[in-house]
Amino acid sequence: MNEIQITxxxxxxxxxxxxxxxxxxxxxxxIFMLVCVEIMLNAAGLAxxxxxxxxxxxxGQVMFIFILTxxxxxxxVGLALILQIHHQLKTLDSDAASEMKG
Amino acid sequence: MNLLxxxxxxxxxxxxVLVLFGSRLSKTMVPLIGAGSxxxxxxxxxLVGVDFISSSSPSFDYVAWQWLDVAGLSSAFAFHLxxxxxxxxxxxxxxxxxxxxxxxxxxxxxxxxxxxxAYLNLFVCSMLILVLANNLVLMYLGWEGVGLCxxxxxxxxxxxxxxxYAARKAFIVTRxxxxxxxxxxxxxxxxxxxxxxxxxxAKAPQLFSVGSDTVLIIALLLLGGAVGKSAQLxxxxxxxxxxxxxxxxxxxxxxxxxxxAGVYLIARTHVIFELAPVALMVxxxxxxxxxxVAGFAALTQxxxxxxxxxxxxxxxxxxxxxxxxxxxxAAIFHFMIHAFFxxxxxxxxxxxxxxxxxxxxxxxxxGLKKKLPVIYWTFLIGASSLAALPLIxxxxxxxxxxxxxxxxxxxxxxxxxxVALLGAFVTSIYTFRMVxxxxxxxxxxxxxxxxxxxxxxxxxxxxxxxxxxxxIELPHNFFHxxxxxDFLKPVLPSIAVQEGFESIEYMVQMIAAGVSxxxxxxxxxxxIVKPELSxxxxxxxxxxxxxxxxGWGFDRLYNFLFVRPFVYLSSxxxxxxxxxxxxxxxxxxxxxxKIFSFTQSGVLRxxxxxxxxxxxLLLTLGLIS
Numbered sequence: 001m002n003e004i005q006i007t008x009x010x011x012x013x014x015x016x017x018x019x020x021x022x023x024x025x026x027x028x029x030x031i032f033m034l035v036c037v038e039i040m041l042n043a044a045g046l047a048x049x050x051x052x053x054x055x056x057x058x059x060g061q062v063m064f065i066f067i068l069t070x071x072x073x074x075x076x077v078g079l080a081l082i083l084q085i086h087h088q089l090k091t092l093d094s095d096a097a098s099e100m101k102g
Numbered sequence: 103m104n105l106l107x108x109x110x111x112x113x114x115x116x117x118x119v120l121v122l123f124g125s126r127l128s129k130t131m132v133p134l135i136g137a138g139s140x141x142x143x144x145x146x147x148x149l150v151g152v153d154f155i156s157s158s159s160p161s162f163d164y165v166a167w168q169w170l171d172v173a174g175l176s177s178a179f180a181f182h183l184x185x186x187x188x189x190x191x192x193x194x195x196x197x198x199x200x201x202x203x204x205x206x207x208x209x210x211x212x213x214x215x216x217x218x219x220a221y222l223n224l225f226v227c228s229m230l231i232l233v234l235a236n237n238l239v240l241m242y243l244g245w246e247g248v249g250l251c252x253x254x255x256x257x258x259x260x261x262x263x264x265x266x267y268a269a270r271k272a273f274i275v276t277r278x279x280x281x282x283x284x285x286x287x288x289x290x291x292x293x294x295x296x297x298x299x300x301x302x303x304a305k306a307p308q309l310f311s312v313g314s315d316t317v318l319i320i321a322l323l324l325l326g327g328a329v330g331k332s333a334q335l336x337x338x339x340x341x342x343x344x345x346x347x348x349x350x351x352x353x354x355x356x357x358x359x360x361x362x363a364g365v366y367l368i369a370r371t372h373v374i375f376e377l378a379p380v381a382l383m384v385x386x387x388x389x390x391x392x393x394x395v396a397g398f399a400a401l402t403q404x405x406x407x408x409x410x411x412x413x414x415x416x417x418x419x420x421x422x423x424x425x426x427x428x429x430x431x432a433a434i435f436h437f438m439i440h441a442f443f444x445x446x447x448x449x450x451x452x453x454x455x456x457x458x459x460x461x462x463x464x465x466x467x468x469g470l471k472k473k474l475p476v477i478y479w480t481f482l483i484g485a486s487s488l489a490a491l492p493l494i495x496x497x498x499x500x501x502x503x504x505x506x507x508x509x510x511x512x513x514x515x516x517x518x519x520x521v522a523l524l525g526a527f528v529t530s531i532y533t534f535r536m537v538x539x540x541x542x543x544x545x546x547x548x549x550x551x552x553x554x555x556x557x558x559x560x561x562x563x564x565x566x567x568x569x570x571x572x573x574i575e576l577p578h579n580f581f582h583x584x585x586x587x588d589f590l591k592p593v594l595p596s597i598a599v600q601e602g603f604e605s606i607e608y609m610v611q612m613i614a615a616g617v618s619x620x621x622x623x624x625x626x627x628x629x630i631v632k633p634e635l636s637x638x639x640x641x642x643x644x645x646x647x648x649x650x651x652x653g654w655g656f657d658r659l660y661n662f663l664f665v666r667p668f669v670y671l672s673s674x675x676x677x678x679x680x681x682x683x684x685x686x687x688x689x690x691x692x693x694x695x696k697i698f699s700f701t702q703s704g705v706l707r708x709x710x711x712x713x714x715x716x717x718x719l720l721l722t723l724g725l726i727s
Binding site: 024025100 | 702703704705706707710711714
């Protein structure tokens with residue numbers, strides 16, 4: 001099969017990251033923001049895999065496992081925080097948490 | 103003589119103890135410490151004085167510690183005892199002690215009893231330092247110390263606004279003089295590289311010739327300081343208002359000691375003044391002018407203490423006049439006698455005022471001769487000394503010596519003599535006007551409270567001193583006793599009498615005696631025999647009366663020249679130009695704050711956007727560079 005060019009792989013990773021970032025900026029619902037953050041994390045992981053395959057090192061795969069582990073921990077903490085926000089503000093609209101205004 | 107350091111230290115310890123523990127001590131303990139410290143100081147003065155007189159040395163120095171040693175100025179906390187300072191410390195401690203005893207009874211009902219004695223003790227300490235200092239820096243310390251204590255004591259009853267006003271006026275007016283003196287000290291240091299008085303006295307004739315400009319300026323600046331402290335023209339306006347303080351304060355500070363600090367300064371630095379004859383002439387002119395201005399002002403006052411205040415200004419004018427013609431020891435002699443009788447007059451005036459329950463107006467007094475006999479007789483003796491009644495009073499011998507030397511001395515002239523004679527006449531009139539109005543005639547205010555032993559005893563002692571102390575210096579043609587001027591000879595140069603004048607000495611004495619007695623008679627006519635005459639005179643010359651009453655309009659003049667422009671400038675500057683700079687900084691900060699607080703919207707996505715933008719910027723910078 002054809003070798004996948006590293007530039008194309010990184011371009012894909014970059015595009016995925018940008019999509020995730022735009023999603024975080026645009027979505028108002030906190031859970032969707034969290035999902036978009038996950039997309040960004042996965043994009044970063046894809047970048048690592050592509051680089052690891054280019055240099056034929058296992059380091060890329062190792063980094064991806066780290067990222068996955070970190071993502072899992074982060075999601076659990078994030079969901080706990082979302083539960084708290086919902087408990088306080090009775091809504092999942094992130095714009096409602098604006099008590100730091102001014 | 104090694105106990106010299108104790109003399110200023112004992113009152114200082116008294117002040118220190120009273121400041122720290124005064125409120126906890128009993129009403130008998132406070133005057134015991136207050137008067138006792140000055141009394142011990144007087145005792146040590148006596149011992150030191152006996153030791154000094156019996157020894158043959160003309161002076162004695164005691165160095166306590168090295169105080170300053172910077173950039174060539176080396177001054178120590180050192181005391182210099184010689185005939186001049188011995189006379190001053192004798193007067194300060196003895197008269198001070200008597201006044202402290204008097205205050206023990208006079209101020210006993212006051213809430214600030216310990217505070218009063220603390221301030222008085224601090225004053226005595228500062229005055230002693232002033233007089234004993236062997237360098238001008240230490241003297242300036244004492245100078246400022248007495249100014250401070252004068253402020254504290256004039257405004258002692260600070261609850262009343264006018265007392266605070268009088269205290270501030272005294273402090274500010276003397277400050278003007280003190281600044282001139284400071285400039286004089288700067289110039290002295292610049293020219294002599296030392297401020298040690300004896301060293302300056304030795305170097306001055308070598309460095310400067312008679313009539314040189316530098317010495318003239320220095321002398322005039324020192325004179326400025328002396329004029330401020332001694333309430334002479336043009337800085338005399340503070341003393342009449344300073345009568346707002348308690349009577350013992352008026353007696354100690356504004357009669358016997360602080361106001362004579364100027365006389366002491368000029369006598370101490372006489373070498374400088376002798377090198378600048380123009381300055382000495384100015385001293386004489388100021389003295390002559392002041393004694394006339396104050397004399398006429400005293401003639402119109404109705405407040406008993408204000409008459410005495412103007413009288414003090416006038417008598418110090420006599421001392422300045424004596425210094426101006428070069429009669430140094432005559433001026434010091436008059437200082438000593440004046441301290442006795444003026445303190446006596448102020449203390450008895452205070453006793454009268456206290457007995458009449460704080461009535462100050464002489465026209466509301468009267469008939470006190472029988473009710474307050476001790477005070478009457480002591481006041482009469484003091485008043486006779488002030489008016490210089492011939493032969494029997496101390497004042498006659500001191501004032502007569504000044505009158506004689508203004509005419510016949512080396513630098514004397516007829517105009518000084520005539521002015522001094524006029525002043526003596528006016529002095530006699532206003533003095534006995536005071537006596538007749540207060541003690542004779544009908545009793546207009548009743549006596550509430552007869553003073554006790556602690557008030558009467560100092561009065562009697564001072565009356566004795568006013569009379570007897572004059573006999574140590576008798577004129578040339580009248581037993582020729584010169585104990586006092588001989589004592590001062592090592593320190594102050596003596597004055598020679600001009601040719602051909604010795605023969606008219608009798609005539610001058612007769613004239614002086616006649617003038618003072620006729621003043622008594624004039625006052626008798628105007629206030630006892632025909633009181634309507636004085637009322638007629640007052641109403642027919644009402645404007646002149648008002649002019650003299652206001653102290654020759656100096657307060658109005660200074661109000662117009664200095665106070666009004668200053669108040670006007672401060673009202674323009676009400677929002678404070680310099681403060682606007684800082685207010686501007688605050689406004690700028692607030693402006694930027696308003697702008698930047700817009701970025702704190704509290705919306706989460708706004709902050710994420712901020713991070714993203716920052717990240718893009720950093721990447722761009724990283725790619726460019």
